Amino acid sequence: MKQKNYGVNVGSSSILLIFVLLCLVSFAALSIVSANADAKLNSKVVERTTDYYKACNEAQSSIAGIDQTLRELYASGIGEDAYYAQAGHDISFCFPITDTQSLNVDLSISYPKRKDDTFYTITSWKVLTKDTISFDDSTLNLFDPEADSSPIG
Secondary structure, X not given: OOOOOOOOOHHHHHHHHHHHHHHHHHHHHHHHHHHHHHHHXXXXXXXXXXXXXXXXXXXXXXXXXXXXXXXXXXXXXXXXHHHHHHHOOEEEEEEEOOOOEEEEEEEEEOOOOOXXXXXXXXXXXXXXXXXXXXXXXXXXXXXXXXXXXXXXX
16 A cells, blocks of 8 residues: 655745745845935935035124124114114025025124123024925826716716
């Protein structure tokens, strides 16, 4: 009498090994592509951050110069009206960050009532985009329920 052998064949274990190797190679390729994309994004972020802080440093230098000018103007002993006539009430300036962005700083000039009061207040410190950003949504197939008025069925 013959016994039936229900074991695993050599061919099925080879197919399983090939499948596992293909999965590992695929995951390795995806990891390399992802790491490359992350490295490119990281370099862009570093460049953008460096440019932003360069603009901030230039703005701080300008504010320091304005502060010194206002301090000298106040120390000259002129009255409040003459102070505002020479200094103005508001000062705005922009510093470029990139080709499309700039740092906009607005100062409100004040006449100090006491010796330790400030000569200005920063009213705005923001990044402005010069160009309008347009998004290309023509390739997206979006569902618009208002455009589709046909009944289902």
